[in-house]
Amino acid sequence: MADSATSRHPLEDLQKLAKEWDVPVLSDEFARLMDINDPLAGFREKFHYPKMGDLPLVRRVDGQPPVDPSEDGIYLCGNSLGLMPREVRNQLDTQMSQWARFGVFGHRHGFMPWAFCDEWLLQDIPGRRPAEETCVMNSLTVNLHLCLTAFYQPAGARTKILLESQAFPSDHYAVESQIRQRGLDPAAEMICLKPRDGEHCLRTEDILQTIQSRGQEIALVFFSGVHYYTGQLFDIAAITEVARASGCCVGWDLAHAVGNVPLRLHDWDVDFAAWCTYKYLNCGAGCIAGAFVHRRHLGEGSRERLPRLEGWWATALRLDETAGQFRVTNPSMIQAACVRASLDVFKLAGMQQIRRKSLLLTAYLEHLLKHRVPSCSVISPRDPQARGAQLSLLLACPVERVLPQLEARGVACDERKPNVIRVAPAPLYNSFGDVLRFVKVLADG
Amino acid sequence: DSATSRHPLEDLQKLAKEWDVPVLSDEFARLMDINDPLAGFREKFHYPKMGDLPLVRRVDGQPPVDPSEDGIYLCGNSLGLMPREVRNQLDTQMSQWARFGVFGHRHGFMPWAFCDEWLLQDMSDLVGALPEETCVMNSLTVNLHLCLTAFYQPAGARTKVLLESQAFPSDHYAVESQIRQRGLDPAAEMICLKPRDGEHCLRTEDILQTIQSRGQEIALVFFSGVHYYTGQLFDIAAITEVSRASGCLVGWDLAHAVGNVPLRLHDWDVDFAAWCTYKYLNCGAGCIAGAFVHRRHLGGGSRERLPRLEGWWGHRIETRFDMTNQMEPDETAGQFRVTNPSMIQAACVRASLDVFKLAGMQQIRRKSLLLTAYLEHLLKHRVPSCSVISPRDPQARGAQLSLLLACPVERVLSELEARGVACDERKPNVIRVAPAPLYNSFGDVLRFVKVLADVMPTDLN
Numbered sequence: 005m006a007d008s009a010t011s012r013h014p015l016e017d018l019q020k021l022a023k024e025w026d027v028p029v030l031s032d033e034f035a036r037l038m039d040i041n042d043p044l045a046g047f048r049e050k051f052h053y054p055k056m057g058d059l060p061l062v063r064r065v066d067g068q069p070p071v072d073p074s075e076d077g078i079y080l081c082g083n084s085l086g087l088m089p090r091e092v093r094n095q096l097d098t099q100m101s102q103w104a105r106f107g108v109f110g111h112r113h114g115f116m117p118w119a120f121c122d123e124w125l126l127q128d129i130p131g132r133r134p135a136e137e138t139c140v141m142n143s144l145t146v147n148l149h150l151c152l153t154a155f156y157q158p159a160g161a162r163t164k165i166l167l168e169s170q171a172f173p174s175d176h177y178a179v180e181s182q183i184r185q186r187g188l189d190p191a192a193e194m195i196c197l198k199p200r201d202g203e204h205c206l207r208t209e210d211i212l213q214t215i216q217s218r219g220q221e222i223a224l225v226f227f228s229g230v231h232y233y234t235g236q237l238f239d240i241a242a243i244t245e246v247a248r249a250s251g252c253c254v255g256w257d258l259a260h261a262v263g264n265v266p267l268r269l270h271d272w273d274v275d276f277a278a279w280c281t282y283k284y285l286n287c288g289a290g291c292i293a294g295a296f297v298h299r300r301h302l303g304e305g306s307r308e309r310l311p312r313l314e315g316w317w318a319t320a321l322r323l324d325e326t327a328g329q330f331r332v333t334n335p336s337m338i339q340a341a342c343v344r345a346s347l348d349v350f351k352l353a354g355m356q357q358i359r360r361k362s363l364l365l366t367a368y369l370e371h372l373l374k375h376r377v378p379s380c381s382v383i384s385p386r387d388p389q390a391r392g393a394q395l396s397l398l399l400a401c402p403v404e405r406v407l408p409q410l411e412a413r414g415v416a417c418d419e420r421k422p423n424v425i426r427v428a429p430a431p432l433y434n435s436f437g438d439v440l441r442f443v444k445v446l447a448d449g
Numbered sequence: 450d451s452a453t454s455r456h457p458l459e460d461l462q463k464l465a466k467e468w469d470v471p472v473l474s475d476e477f478a479r480l481m482d483i484n485d486p487l488a489g490f491r492e493k494f495h496y497p498k499m500g501d502l503p504l505v506r507r508v509d510g511q512p513p514v515d516p517s518e519d520g521i522y523l524c525g526n527s528l529g530l531m532p533r534e535v536r537n538q539l540d541t542q543m544s545q546w547a548r549f550g551v552f553g554h555r556h557g558f559m560p561w562a563f564c565d566e567w568l569l570q571d572m573s574d575l576v577g578a579l580p581e582e583t584c585v586m587n588s589l590t591v592n593l594h595l596c597l598t599a600f601y602q603p604a605g606a607r608t609k610v611l612l613e614s615q616a617f618p619s620d621h622y623a624v625e626s627q628i629r630q631r632g633l634d635p636a637a638e639m640i641c642l643k644p645r646d647g648e649h650c651l652r653t654e655d656i657l658q659t660i661q662s663r664g665q666e667i668a669l670v671f672f673s674g675v676h677y678y679t680g681q682l683f684d685i686a687a688i689t690e691v692s693r694a695s696g697c698l699v700g701w702d703l704a705h706a707v708g709n710v711p712l713r714l715h716d717w718d719v720d721f722a723a724w725c726t727y728k729y730l731n732c733g734a735g736c737i738a739g740a741f742v743h744r745r746h747l748g749g750g751s752r753e754r755l756p757r758l759e760g761w762w763g764h765r766i767e768t769r770f771d772m773t774n775q776m777e778p779d780e781t782a783g784q785f786r787v788t789n790p791s792m793i794q795a796a797c798v799r800a801s802l803d804v805f806k807l808a809g810m811q812q813i814r815r816k817s818l819l820l821t822a823y824l825e826h827l828l829k830h831r832v833p834s835c836s837v838i839s840p841r842d843p844q845a846r847g848a849q850l851s852l853l854l855a856c857p858v859e860r861v862l863s864e865l866e867a868r869g870v871a872c873d874e875r876k877p878n879v880i881r882v883a884p885a886p887l888y889n890s891f892g893d894v895l896r897f898v899k900v901l902a903d904v905m906p907t908d909l910n
Contacts, residue, residue: 052547060549060556077550085551093543096793100536103733104495106503107520108528108871110734113503118734143788145760146591153630174761174787176774181759185598233772288546289553289561290791314626315590316619332619333588336735338539338793416551420772 014367014388029368030375038368038436044361050349051087051286051433054079054416061411068413077414078442082430083235083260083394084418086286089349095341103337110337121340122292122331128347136302136326137270139295140343141317141335144259145174147278147295150330152182154297154310155253155276158223162251163188166214166225168206169196172232175257179226195222204383205236205390212246219250226254229261229277233420235384235394235428237265241272248273259283262294264362264392266355269296276301284393284430286346292339297327353432361431362393368436369395369429372443380446383424394428396420409449415442457822457843472823473830481823481891487816493804494530494731494888497522497871504866511868520869521897525885526680526705526849527873529731532804538796546792553792564795565737565786571802572739575730575810576703576722577713581747581781584740585798586762586790589704590619592723592740595785597627599742599755600698600721603668607696608633611659611670613651614641617677620702624671640667649838650681650845657691664695671699674706674722678875680839680849680883682710686717693718704728707739709817709847711810714741721746729848729885731801737794742782752778760787808887816886817848823891824850824884827898832905838879849883851875856906864904870897 018038022029025037039045056062057073064071079087102114111119122140141147156165165179180190197214199206215225225247230237240256247254256277261267263284269277277296281287301310303325312318315332350358370382379400385391399406403419410417410425418426429439461481465472468480482488499505500516507514522530545557554562565585573583586592601610601624610624625635642659644651660670670692675682685701692699701722706712708729714722722741726732746755761769763784765777778784805813825837834855840846854861858874865872865880873881884894 054548054550058548060552079550081551085554087550088543088546096539096543100531100539103531105497105501107497107522107530108524108873109503111528121735142587142591145762145787146587149758149760149787170772171774172761173764173769173772173774177759177761177764177776178787180776181757185756185758288791288793290564290789290794292791311630312626313594313630314622315594316617316622317590318622332590332594332623334735336733336737336791336794338733338797339735339791342793418551 014363015371017364018368018371029371032440035436035440038364042361042435044353044357044431045435047349047353048433048435050091051089053077053087053433056414059411059414059416061408062414063412065409065412071414075414076438077416078438078445079416080427080429080434080438080442081416081418082286082434083264083283083426083428085289086283086430087433088288089286089345091345091348092288092342095345096338099337099341116337116340116344118337119334121337122335123328125340125343125347128351137296137299139327139330140292140340141295141331141333142293143290144257144278144280144293145178147293148175148178148257149182150313150332151255151276151278151295151297152178153313154330155255156182156224157253158186158188158193161221162223164193164195164218164222166195166197166218166222166252168227168231169198170233171196172228172257172259175226175228205231205234205385206238208239208242211238211243215243215246215250215252219247219252222247222250222252224253224255227256229256229258229267230264230392230394232260233396233424235391235396235426237261237385237389237391239390240267240274244272244274260394261392263350263358266359270298274298281343281346285343286349286432287339287342291342292336295327295330297330302326302329349432358431362429363388365429365431365434365436365439366391366393366395369427369439369443372440373397373446376443376447393430394426396424396426399423399425406446406449410445413445415445417442457818458826460819461823461826472826475895478891478895481819485816485890487808487812487886488890490804490808491888491890493534494532496520496530496888499869502866502869502871504863505869506867508864508867514869518869519893520871521893521900522871523882523884523889523893523897524871524873525731525889526709526728526881526883528734529728529885530888531733532731532800534800534803535733535797538800539793542792542796559792559795559799561792562789564792565790568795568798568802571806572798575707575712575802575805576724576739576741577711577717578715578741579744582715582741582744584782584785585737585795586740586786586788587738588735589702589723589725589738590623592738593620593623593702594627595758595787596700596721596723596740596742597623598758599785600700601627601669602756603631603633603638606666607668609638609640609663609667611640611642611663611667611697613672613676614643615678616641617673617702617704620671620673650676650679650840651683653684653687656683656688660688660691660695660697664692664697667692667695667697669698669700672701674701674703674712675709675847675849677705678851678879680705680846680851680881682706682840682844682846684845685712685719689717689719705849706847708805708813711814715743719743726798726801730798731804731887732794732797736797737791740782740785742785747781747784751784752776757785758787762786762788804887813886817884818843820884820886820889820891820894821846821848821850824882824894824898827895828852828901831898831902834905835901848885849881851879851881854878854880854905860906861901861904865900868900868904870900872897
């Protein structure tokens with residue numbers, strides 16, 4: 005977890021600024037000044053940020069003034085469905101125009117010719133050797149299956165898969181079905197690691213200890229990079245290192261990590277990874293996904309070492325010594341248009357700046373909640389380096405009692421029954437003002 | 450599936466006689482277009498103009514190109530043209546994304562969590578399936594893998610897969626890799642059926658005879674519905690029947706069949722099928738695909754009988770978001786889904802299906818038979834040096850004709866493209882030409898044949 009410039013808690017940074025400005029951290033003025041001084045403040049305008057008048061569940065609440073439809077909503081759900089970059093419309097128009105004018109010639113003419121539209125996206129995926137190790141293809145779960153087919157190779161005593169006990173359902177079902185495919189019993193072969201009693205997050209030392217003590221039985225360690233439920237950011241580098249030292253393959257579901265926290269898959273020696281693009285990457289519901297395969301698995305003899313479900317796109321256009329050999333099908337040009345628009349925003353902002361703001365935003369959220377909504381507790385890790393943008397809040401009451409109230413007041417957040425809500429200030433388009441408004445509304449409800 | 454066994458050329462000749470014009474005349478094409486019940490559908494698409502097509506240029510000795518003239522787009526078998534309505538559907542989805550954010554999953558038009566299901570009725574009508582047997586998901590090759598994982602179950606002596614020797618490459622690679630997955634040898638387990646010497650198409654009797662004689666070794670018969678190279682429309686009903694009688698499972702790649710010819714997958718007892726949507730379905734390059742699984746495979750115990758690569762979207766909707774990690778499969782073909790669908794792709798499919806609903810496959814096929822017979826007739830008389838390798842029987846082909854040129858295709862393709870033709874090349878000397886009934890006219894076909902006649906080298910033996 006060496007990606008922080010400092011080990012100082014971001015709350016200290018907030019308090020330092022508050023002192024400089026001579027305003028309390030908990031004040032409205034502080035939020036206003038943070039937003040004025042936010043280097044990423046201009047990025048909100050690059051997105052369609054839903055207004056009160058747009059949000060389908062907003063209504064006038066008894067005893068409250070009328071809703072101002074032109075007021076910004078309180079959208080803190082970018083961990084689930086990222087907002088639309090305005091540039092998407094232009095990119096879509098370009099592709100529609102090319103389809104209309106060129107027909108089949110669009111495969112090889114114009115901007116992002118369709119036969120190559122996935123490859124046009126590779127260079128902007130962060131990483132040292134993106135074009136070699138990265139694919140833009142399919143969907144997350146499909147990519148997981150392509151990777152698991154190649155990398156889950158139970159043999160001898162080494163047959164098990166280690167994952168979180170509360171892994172995202174799609175990951176759990178994918179792993180289960182892959183195990184059954186090989187004629188093995190998921191109940192026997194899945195090591196579903198639970199947190200300690202009374203805890204919500206997994207302790208890194210417990211993960212590492214499990215790998216070290218049971219490593220010879222484990223064929224594959226497969227974790228999410230950021231856990232969907234708790235928001236825990238796992239120590240990808242350390243877990244990968246220990247897993248590999250124990251002879252295990254290591255794969256990561258980065259659905260909640262990509263675009264949220266900086267990643268160094270190549271340097272961390274990760275074997276494979278996959279992610280969707282409609283969360284922090286803001287590419288739209290169900291958009292084309294991504295995958296990573298480390299370079300050491302590519303090249304000479306890879307087809308023999310890594311069983312693959314194959315299709316023509318691995319070989320159609322060029323000799324494939326890259327991760328592109330994992331592709332099976334021609335990519336969708338309209339989905340590529342959405343990804344292009346989104347990556348252009350990320351290029352401008354840069355993950356370092358995004359993470360820097362994220363640490364401040366989420367620490368600010370945590371601090372406000374502690375003081376203004378003391379009845380709710382944060383089940384996400386307290387260590388800012390062990391989480392991304394998201395905080396998962398355990399409410400003191402069932403979520404159905406507050407969610408409609410929150411939504412009526414323009415809040416977009418995520419519920420996990422019975423009494424957890426997930427709140428994720430997204431640095432590209434959320435402000436300190438959004439976070440403050442949210443906490444006030446939550447305190448009210 | 451034909452209302453008549455009369456050759457469509459006879460219909461053309463009958464009309465020509467009524468109108469007192471030769472079939473080969475310009476006037477005949479003009480009158481056919483005036484009387485075409487589907488003529489109004491061209492306007493529902495963006496039909497590329499000469500000024501739009503990237504390879505159009507002025508040709509020596511020819512008048513200047515009129516940029517506002519329609520091109521000669523006969524490549525809808527490869528990449529279907531864009532329905533104008535796609536833009537409106539996309540605007541709707543963009544607007545909902547912009548205004549609702551995450552609430553778009555459950556609010557507005559085609560809420561994203563259900564956008565694939567909004568397409569099932571109309572998609573299933575196109576393939577003759579029940580909505581519960583149909584999925585809109587993934588891509589063709591991914592769907593083939595999901596189906597092959599479930600339906601290719603080699604056991605005992607029954608281990609082989611029967612397919613065409615010149616199957617579409619993605620299908621061939623998919624089958625190969627699935628066989629290797631099971632620790633078997635593709636060279637031993639793939640029966641790749643070749644045409645007879647000197648022939649291009651497979652004879653139905655040879656296919657049936659192979660299945661009947663080798664059926665006990667064959668786990669799966671897996672064919673394309675319409676062959677990509679020859680344009681042959683296989684007898685899906687007969688092949689399926691004989692396969693099933695021999696104890697084989699039967700699956701179909703319908704990439705070139707869907708939206709091209711009428712299909713009755715449920716009645717024909719097909720086990721599974723999959724198709725892409727960017728060819729005759731006009732949904733855009735790489736758009737979301739389709740799949741079919743017969744109802745008899747669904748219901749109680751299907752999860753045990755059909756090994757599946759699973760994901761959360763195959764979980765029944767009532768409890769899918771409870772995140773219990775206890776799989777409860779959907780009871781329909783939806784159990785084969787793994788992932789949430791793409792709302793922008795669903796928008797494209799919605800726009801396209803709306804056009805098909807208006808036109809209807811019966812009308813489309815009726816015009817297609819006339820258009821393709823007309824193309825064949827013109828070629829025979831105007832470009833006698835080229836031969837048609839597609840089946841002569843109109844009931845054994847769709848819209849496409851594959852033409853064997855008397856010279857390498859490079860010698861004519863750039864000339865064709867310079868003159869606004871969009872067709873497909875299959876080196877060394879085949880071109881594929883597919884008049885699409887929804888947006889092509891008899892005039893397009895005539896213009897194509899004139900251009901081809903013009904550009905064919907005169908120094909041919």
